[in-house]
Amino acid sequence: MAKGKKDLDLSTEEKIMEAARKVFTEKGYAAARTRDIAEESGINLALLNYYFRSKEKLFELVMLERVNKLFGAIIPILNEESSSLEEKIEGIAGSYIDLLTEHPDLPIFVLSEIRNRPEKFAALVNARDRVTKSVFMKQLIERKLSVSPFHILINLLGMTVFPFVGKPVLSKLIGKEAEFDELMKQRKELIPMWIKMMLN
Amino acid sequence: MAKGKKDLDLSTEEKIMEAARKVFTEKGYAAARTRDIAEESGINLALLNYYFRSKEKLFELVMLERVNKLFGAIIPILNEESSSLEEKIEGIAGSYIDLLTEHPDLPIFVLSEIRNRPEKFAALVNARDRVTKSVFMKQLIERKLSVSPFHILINLLGMTVFPFVGKPVLSKLIGKEAEFDELMKQRKELIPMWIKMMLN
DNA sequence: TATTTTATTAATCATTCGATTAAATATTTT
DNA sequence: AAAATATTTAATCGAATGATTAATAAAATA
Incomplete structure (x- = not known):
């Protein structure tokens, strides 16, 4: 047929x-x-x-799309062979802020659905090795920091992703939508600068 | 039974x-x-x-409790008259990490319920003046930073709260629950250090 | 064209869910 | 002790919801 x-x-x-x-x-x-x-x-x-x-089946398709979009923006960068640590940091902050400015509800959607039904979706984001054994983590370890490399990763993600997770609350503090977006745009350059300070 | x-x-x-x-x-x-x-x-x-x-009524009571717990840990510190900016930063990071180590699902619960029904709960967290006109913000402005004080607030909250929001995913990367808690404990001192670096 | 397959609709089924009712039991007040 | 009030239970109601069915229309195939 x-x-x-x-x-x-x-x-x-x-x-x-x-x-x-x-x-x-x-x-x-x-x-x-x-x-x-x-x-x-x-x-x-x-x-x-x-x-x-x-x-349920329809939702699984949507969820899979969302998870791939959310993690697809960072996993490839973490594993680039040719770029430096600093370039990866700039890449992650930049591409994530671009993605989340366009889709601000992506992280809170994925995270809250995982929390509501962890037994169903936890496996979906089990990218343990792809992160812990990534080139990015290796490059961090090479710097012989006085703290766990996880702190740096958490800081990078926290400073980048958190404003969008907390947007329903934060945007009220900040004021107009345009001002929020302007701050996020600034952060594309500021976050790499702050993270680099933490590497010394 | x-x-x-x-x-x-x-x-x-x-x-x-x-x-x-x-x-x-x-x-x-x-x-x-x-x-x-x-x-x-x-x-x-x-x-x-x-x-x-x-x-609905029962939920409103639970939600009110949760919101008060979440914001009650920061608003009073923001408005202390006698403490320095540095002391406030240490206080917020410390008390939030203590609170969230005990109640890790507090932020994702509150934020996702607000996102699901913003018309119902947005007003609950409208603490605009208590934040923007806080002693903390005044003290930040006095420092004549090259960036908006909001960036500092977002960074402080992002580095402090985000690991708990992302815990369902992050804890898989990090490994055992105890290791996660140990990292968070370290962050009580590390976050103030990093934030202070951003003030120069 | 005739026949078979695919797409679409209106109606409805079976369950689930929040809420209520009426009766029974316990507690407090007089 | 009697009356009044408060608490608890079993049963059930009505609306909402995910899913199915049977009939029809459209498209594809032979």
Whole structure:
């Protein structure tokens, strides 16, 4: 049979995925209703199950996308062979701030879903070796710091990611949305500077 | 008798609150079932509504407790009149790490519930003036830094709070629970040191 | 064109869930 | 002790929700 998915199929499937991304990300798995997703995508409720079998299966696809997006922005940089430690730090801060400025709710979505159902999603982010044995960690160890290299990694991620995790609260303190974004833009250069200070 | 653990002399009301704290914090509002809370506290389901009117009302009490705990650990320090900027930085890092080592899921719980229903809880954390007009911010401004004082506040909170927000992922990288706690303990002294470096 | 497969819809099923009710039991007040 | 009030339970209600079904429309295939 012609197993090539037709344009219309793809379109419907993609409309559902698009709506699922939005609704799941806004409300979280438990509060999201399949009817919300159906309405948001302008399709019949039964079509959601026709194409994706269940709410759970649909969510797994969205979650996988999100996790890959979140970790795909850092893992490759950690493992670059040719770049220096300083270049990696600049790369991580820069690419993460660009990514999260566009998708501010990415980290809180992933982290809160993992917390709500750790048995289901913990394995998804088990990138232990790809981090602990990365070129980045090796380069950190070479510097013979007086503290664990994990501190540096935590600081880099904390200073970069935390403002977006705490955005619902922080943006109230800071004021306008534009000011928040301007601060984040500044941090692309500031964070590498601060981290480098910690390496001495 | 159900799996209620400590059936101590707690009043029925307090038994329900205790179970509500646990279930809401573990699963979030939307995924928490009033029947879970009833079973966890070893009481009849109807008693929950008898004492607290509704799931929503019960949750509001738990949420208020959590928010006060989370922000109560920092707001008073920000507004101390007698302590120096350096002392405040040490106080915040120290008291927050102590608090979050005991209650690691506090920040992710509060932040994700705010994100899921911002219209309901955003007002709860609107401490704008208490932060922006705090003694801490005044002291930062006096230092005539080359960057916005918000950067320093974000860095302090990011380095302190982020490891706990990301704990479900980070603890896998780091290894045993004890090692994570040991790193956090070290950070009580390290974070103030790093932040002070940023003040020059 | 005729037939088979794929896509879509309206209706509805089965469960779950928050909440209520009415009756029973315990506690306090008079 | 009697009456009044407060607490607790079992049963159940109604709405919401994920999922399915049976019928129809559209597209693909032969």
